[in-house]
Amino acid sequence: MEEGPTQLVASKNAESGASETFYAGAVDRIRRFMIALSLVSVATVAWRLDLRHALGFALGCAIAYLNFHWLKRGVSGLADRITKAGKPQSGAGIVVRFLLRYVLMALAAYVILTVSPASLNGLFAGLFLPVGAIACEAAYEAYAALIRRV
Amino acid sequence: MRKLSYLFLILSAFCFAVPAFAQGGEAGVTNWVAITAGFSMAIASAGCGIAQAKATAAAAEGLARNPAARPGIQLALILGLALIESLALYTLVIIFAKVK
Numbered sequence: 001m002e003e004g005p006t007q008l009v010a011s012k013n014a015e016s017g018a019s020e021t022f023y024a025g026a027v028d029r030i031r032r033f034m035i036a037l038s039l040v041s042v043a044t045v046a047w048r049l050d051l052r053h054a055l056g057f058a059l060g061c062a063i064a065y066l067n068f069h070w071l072k073r074g075v076s077g078l079a080d081r082i083t084k085a086g087k088p089q090s091g092a093g094i095v096v097r098f099l100l101r102y103v104l105m106a107l108a109a110y111v112i113l114t115v116s117p118a119s120l121n122g123l124f125a126g127l128f129l130p131v132g133a134i135a136c137e138a139a140y141e142a143y144a145a146l147i148r149r150v
Numbered sequence: 151m152r153k154l155s156y157l158f159l160i161l162s163a164f165c166f167a168v169p170a171f172a173q174g175g176e177a178g179v180t181n182w183v184a185i186t187a188g189f190s191m192a193i194a195s196a197g198c199g200i201a202q203a204k205a206t207a208a209a210a211e212g213l214a215r216n217p218a219a220r221p222g223i224q225l226a227l228i229l230g231l232a233l234i235e236s237l238a239l240y241t242l243v244i245i246f247a248k249v250k
Contacts, residue, residue: 020221023221023222023225024221024225026225026229027225027228067235068232071228071231071232071235072228075224075227075228075231076224078206078210079213079220079223079224082210082213082214082217083213083214083217083220085217085220120246124239124242124243124246127236127239128236128239130232130236131232131233131236134229134232134233
């Protein structure tokens with residue numbers, strides 16, 4: 001039985017709604033990927049190397065996660081301000097929060113460097129957690145597009 | 151004005167000539183790794199800053215023109231900023247690996 005033009009438009013709308021919902025959840029998926037990757041990587045580093053490197057790596061992962069969370073909050077605040085939606089936030093507050101991330105990262109790197117220079121490599125490796133999570137998300141989206149046709 | 155520019159030119163030449171007055175031996179050896187590390191971090195930071203500024207400006211413009219497209223623009227901006235930041239981090243890691 002052939003589909004009529006109305007049914008075709010309805011099915012296309014449903015498909016586009018499903019894909020919009022799928023892509024809207026990308027940031028939450030990336031955060032989940034970050035948690036999963038950090039758990040697996042910290043365990044691997046502790047097993048293959050030593051506890052000092054694993055602690056540095058865990059600290060790097062925590063900073064990267066916090067950094068990504070604050071980045072998301074900063075961008076949401078900026079978007080709220082531009083579209084005049086949600087609770088109005090001060091522009092200075094958004095900028096200060098955005099810049100505070102770098103201060104936190106520099107502080108953590110300095111503390112690690114003074115306390116235990118050996119774990120600095122782990123810290124730097126942990127800071128790349130968002131890149132790994134985004135790569136996982138890209139692979140998942142490619143899988144969803146090719147296999148599940150989302 | 152021209153005299154002032156000549157003065158600055160001569161002073162800058164003296165700045166570069168300072169190692170020439172140094173005594174010989176290890177103390178006079180220029181640490182090129184540290185100098186290039188500083189320059190490379192500065193260039194990387196400047197590039198990433200410009201890229202983040204352009205991305206944010208474009209996203210703000212897009213949001214102001216079409217607020218309905220907010221989810222897509224916001225996602226692209228978050229991912230873009232995170233990846234641009236990681237480029238500066240790559241440079242920092244390479245510098246640490248080379249300077250250490």
